[in-house]
Amino acid sequence: MRKVLFDLDVLRSFVTGMELGSFAKAADRLGRSTSAISAQLKKLEEQAGTPIFRKAGRGLALTEAGETMLAYARRLLDLNDEAATAIHGVDLEGWVRLGLQEDFGETLLPEVLGRFARAHPKVRIEARVVRNAELIERVTSGKIDLALAWSDGFRTAHTDRIAEVPMRWVGPAHGAIHWHADGGEPLPLASLEAPCLLRTIATKVLDHADIGWRISFVSPSLGGLWAATAAGLGLTVRTPLGLPDKVRLLAAGEAGLPPLPKLDLVLHRAEAEANPATERLASIMLQAVRQTVDATPQARVFVDAPNYEPVTA
Numbered sequence: 001m002r003k004v005l006f007d008l009d010v011l012r013s014f015v016t017g018m019e020l021g022s023f024a025k026a027a028d029r030l031g032r033s034t035s036a037i038s039a040q041l042k043k044l045e046e047q048a049g050t051p052i053f054r055k056a057g058r059g060l061a062l063t064e065a066g067e068t069m070l071a072y073a074r075r076l077l078d079l080n081d082e083a084a085t086a087i088h089g090v091d092l093e094g095w096v097r098l099g100l101q102e103d104f105g106e107t108l109l110p111e112v113l114g115r116f117a118r119a120h121p122k123v124r125i126e127a128r129v130v131r132n133a134e135l136i137e138r139v140t141s142g143k144i145d146l147a148l149a150w151s152d153g154f155r156t157a158h159t160d161r162i163a164e165v166p167m168r169w170v171g172p173a174h175g176a177i178h179w180h181a182d183g184g185e186p187l188p189l190a191s192l193e194a195p196c197l198l199r200t201i202a203t204k205v206l207d208h209a210d211i212g213w214r215i216s217f218v219s220p221s222l223g224g225l226w227a228a229t230a231a232g233l234g235l236t237v238r239t240p241l242g243l244p245d246k247v248r249l250l251a252a253g254e255a256g257l258p259p260l261p262k263l264d265l266v267l268h269r270a271e272a273e274a275n276p277a278t279e280r281l282a283s284i285m286l287q288a289v290r291q292t293v294d295a296t297p298q299a300r301v302f303v304d305a306p307n308y309e310p311v312t313a
Contacts, residue, residue, distance in 0.1 A: 004047050008080055010040040011073040017041075018062075018070055019294065019301075044069070078287060082115055093122045094277035098285075099138055099147040102222040103242040105129035108148075108292060112285045119284070123277045133195055139268040145278045148285065151264035152197045158269040162289060165239045165299045167198060167260035169250040172230050179235070181211050181256025188216035190234035192225055201261065202237040209258040239263060240296050262298075265289070 017026035017037065027037045045052050052066035062070060100109055109127060116125065128135075128144065135147040139156050151161070171177050179187060187206065191199040206213045216234035219225045229236045230246035237260065240249055250257065267282065274282070293299045 004049075006047060006073075006076065007040075007043065008077065010044050010047075011077055013037050013040045014044055015070065015073050015077060019290075074291060078291075081287070082119055082284075094275055095124045095126070096146070096275075096278050096281050097126045097128075097144040098281060099128045099130060099135045099144040099149075101132055101135065101149050102129055103239065104148060105222075105242075107242045108285070108288050112281070112288050115284050115288070116281055120277065120280060123280075125281070131192070132197055136268065139270050142270050145270050145274060146282055146285070147268040148289070149266060149268060150197055151266045155266075156268045158272050160267045160269070161264055161302055162267050162286065163265040163293045163299060163301045164262045165241060165265055165293065165296060166262050167201065167237055167239055169254070169257050169260065170229055170236045170238050170243065170247050171250050172232050173246050173248045175232060177235070177250070177255045178232070179255055181209075186212035186214045187257075188234035189213050190217040190219070190225055190228045190236040191215055192222070193218055193220050198237045198263070201263075205258050205260055211256075211258065240299070241292060265293075 013023075013026055013030060013032070016029055017023035020026055020029065023037050023041070024034050026032075027034045030037075041053070048065065048069060050065045051063050052069050053060045054063050054066075055061075109129065113125060113127065116123070126144075128138070130138075132149045132152065135144070135149045136154065136156060138144040139147045148162075179185065181187075189199070189202065203213060217225075217228040219228060225236055226244050226247055228234060230244075235250070235255075235257075236247075243249065252259065267286070269278075269282075290301050293301045
């Protein structure tokens, strides 16, 4: 069987068009004509040996093979970009201090640190997984260089809006929800210790919907919150990012719960122009954020965010 060598330029056009929701926008972003992009997509289908698009109304949607192709295309491009970064930054040295919100400690952080360490083995990283309030305090005081956090509307001197993620009600993965808005009982709410941005938003939504609530469990850590929620001590509010298997997202309107708003994900920087090592880490982290958010329903990455484009040099 003849081996297929996919063209990375073609894959980048394919991925960019899917992420922007338009191949015309992809052509503009990549500096190509729409006819050139069309020719690339035709070439991709020929190389794949199967249709990757199907008609959906007046537009196009991915076939099952197309969904598989998109996932592999992203991985191939990321590996290519990682190799380019490693070659050009092989002598990069220094020290980077990174902070992340707890939701990303077990999911995003290992991937980011692994990719960065492979590309820049001479750079030392100090990483902290802490709450939003501490992240902001550490950035503003210069104790960390980068902080990935949920936005409460406060902006540090150098804040980039990265993505928008839906907030969701979360309950135990197994067992029924023994509470309903029409039952007359206040909602048992499991929460992190105050100050907690998501708890504040959730209680405001409940108050607006005239639904009573009570704090049934308080934890200083996200791990404790997951344990309490899984045990049925109360429902909680988080985003779909980083959820363990022992809890689940409740369906829209389940138990009569009101809809929740979306939450902005932001990147705080200690300095407007950071050292090269910090900028490299920011780029790799934002690539990982893009992959995570792209796979989350109703979430979106802001494509005009700094460093959204893959690192190629």
